[in-house]
């Protein structure tokens with residue numbers, strides 16, 4: 001049975017609903033057509049039958065009519081023939097008066113009975129009395145009839161004895177006629193005595209014309225009875241008038257009820273068929289439309305089933321391939337399904353946990369999971385973070401999504417997000433903290449500061465911000481390496497954190513820059529005590545492996561609401577104060593003051609003026625001659641830039657070089673100096689070199705080599721006559737990079753000289769490692785020479801060192817004859833200073849050079 005059903009289903013699925021519907025409908029239509037054909041055939045058969053019956057009846061009644069006619073004529077002829085008076089007046093003697101005139105047997109035969117012929121044939125077969133159509137005529141019966149009726153006459157005489165008349169149909173001139181004949185006898189009249197002669201015979205002739213036949217037919221319900229035409233003669237039901245067909249037959253006009261029935265029935269069937277056709281057409285249309293819809297639904301159902309199957313397969317694949325596990329619970333919160341991944345992810349047994357409460361497995365921070373699932377109108381797309389303990393006893397975090405099932409219960413997925421959550425926490429922490437020291441970073445500082453400022457600090461309860469920068473940290477980093485620098489920063493960070501109270505904030509916002517936010521400082525005494533503590537704490541030696549490192553700090557202080565109520569402003573003011581603290585000699589602190597800001601503004605104005613100055617030729621180049629100490633010969637000159645400010649007059653480089661360095665204008669400025677210095681020096685005598693100062697910033701820009709090369713090419717000066725002065729901060733910032741640049745510069749053929757030697761930390765080591773050609777002893781040594789014997793020794797040592805390293809040693813700041821004498825004594829190579837010559841403008845220097853040349857010429861002469 002199921003097989004049968006399946007095969008039917010297959011057959012059904014093989015054929016569309018449309019074709020099925022059409023096939024069924026066509027069968028139905030064929031059936032209906034069959035019914036209609038059958039009905040029509042039946043109707044035709046019935047009609048034929050009816051017609052046949054009608055014919056049979058008509059024939060029957062026609063015969064009846066004939067018989068009735070015969071009977072009537074027999075009766076009539078009998079009445080007149082077997083009558084004593086008739087015997088006396090028509091046989092014994094023929095008395096026309098009695099018969100015709102007195103109308104005993106005369107015209108009434110025609111007028112009453114319609115017999116056209118009345119004849120009396122005597123015993124010699126002669127017609128003795130004849131009335132034709134009611135008129136007395138002397139005509140032989142055989143003549144009038146056109147034929148002999150001897151047989152009829154004889155048969156009538158034969159019946160005389162028994163008084164039996166006779167009838168016979170004859171044909172008279174093509175029309176039938178019924179002849180009734182009877183022997184004239186005395187009948188029952190006792191007065192009339194029969195003679196011996198053969199009896200005379202009374203003959204009535206009834207000519208059956210059309211009108212008479214029709215009338216007769218009507219009496220018997222036969223329509224238009226008439227003599228059959230030759231065609232009708234062959235009809236099955238034509239009634240012959242005698243055995244002799246030559247006499248003719250009678251026929252009638254059939255009412256053909258069958259035909260009438262057909263006339264009514266067939267159109268009805270036709271109309272019914274038409275209606276059925278219309279209905280079928282309508283049904284076909286509806287069925288087609290319905291079937292099309294059904295087909296479409298079926299196709300859609302099939303594609304839905306296909307999609308469902310694909311979706312199921314996809315779901316299966318995803319469930320198996322995904323790292324998530326799938327769960328289902330019933331209305332009692334009991335786990336009814338756990339996917340295979342559950343074991344792989346959690347290590348827990350599926351079998352053991354199936355049937356257990358989900359609350360025993362998972363917990364949320366918001367309460368039990370079942371409570372969360374029960375939240376009315378809970379959005380199904382929102383997931384919840386749950387915790388569980390895996391097989392190894394570790395707490396894991398999973399993100400759970402849940403949807404209510406149409407029955408009762410829930411199902412969903414669980415994604416292990418432990419790593420993700422930890423990574424997020426870490427990222428969150430890192431986004432707010434400095435990776436090296438773990439201190440809050442600039443972002444956290446900003447948040448903290450905003451929060452504190454929103455609380456509106458008061459003058460009595462101010463918010464204090466300390467901007468702290470380490471002094472002497474860079475050399476540590478550069479000389480001892482970044483690892484050592486990191487250790488120092490870590491140590492400093494923890495010392496700073498130790499100095500503040502809980503609720504305060506210590507943030508690291510740059511390499512060696514820190515910001516402290518203090519909220520519970522009631523007086524400047526407290527603030528300063530803290531600053532002292534901070535500096536003391538930082539100044540304590542920091543042990544790094546086997547050596548100790550010393551750093552210090554400068555602090556700038558700004559307060560809210562006194563100085564500002566905006567975080568950015570407060571930071572800026574604390575920075576300004578820090579700048580002042582550093583300018584004040586470091587290792588100290590400064591409160592922000594309004595005029596500091598003025599100074600900053602002033603500095604900004606200068607920066608903008610300087611930008612204009614470089615472009616508009618306000619810079620001037622001075623040259624300070626450098627002499628050989630041994631013989632007092634000029635060997636070269638140092639190019640020193642000045643700024644001829646339209647309002648402020650001549651401005652010293654000490655004022656604007658730092659501004660140029662900070663604003664980035666230094667490159668444009670230095671280009672101008674290099675080009676001017678080299679093109680001027682190119683015109684000097686060949687034995688004079690020019691020395692140009694380079695800023696440490698220029699070493700970091702990357703294209704110093706190209707710039708110098710271009711300057712040399714443009715000016716055409718011999719590179720050997722160009723000396724570049726750099727300070728040791730160039731090496732402090734990036735020793736490896738500086739070495740690379742210096743080596744490249746040396747390839748150009750220029751000389752490199754270390755400026756301000758003796759003021760830094762590690763000049764000696766740099767001197768050995770870098771390709772210097774000379775060094776310039778900082779003028780601070782010469783300033784103190786007269787009062788400090790140590791400095792004399794140092795100068796002597798530096799000169800000795802320079803000689804040992806084959807460097808040209810130049811003393812700067814020779815202000816007195818004594819300085820010169822001393823330098824001569826220690827065999828210092830070269831010197832420059834006010835005592836020998838102040839820096840000169842181009843014209844003055846050219847004049848000096850010219851004068852020097854002339855005196856040299858004179859001396860040589």
Ligand SMILES: Nc1nc2c(ncn2[C@@H]2O[C@@H]3COP(=O)(O)O[C@H]4[C@@H](O)[C@H](n5cnc6c(=O)[nH]c(N)nc65)O[C@@H]4COP(=O)(O)O[C@H]3[C@H]2O)c(=O)[nH]1
Nearest residue numbers: 640641652653654673693694695813814815832833834835
């Ligand atoms: N007290 C005293 N001072 C003397 C004596 N002899 C020379 N000086 C001054 O000492 C400075 C020597 O230049 P510096 O050490 O390279 O120091 C220079 C140099 O570092 C920088 N500088 C000057 N011109 C340029 C330049 O074109 N480019 C760069 N990057 N820096 C420059 O500005 C600094 C100051 O330059 P200046 O004001 O011209 O000051 C010059 C000079 O006028 C003396 O006997 N006694």
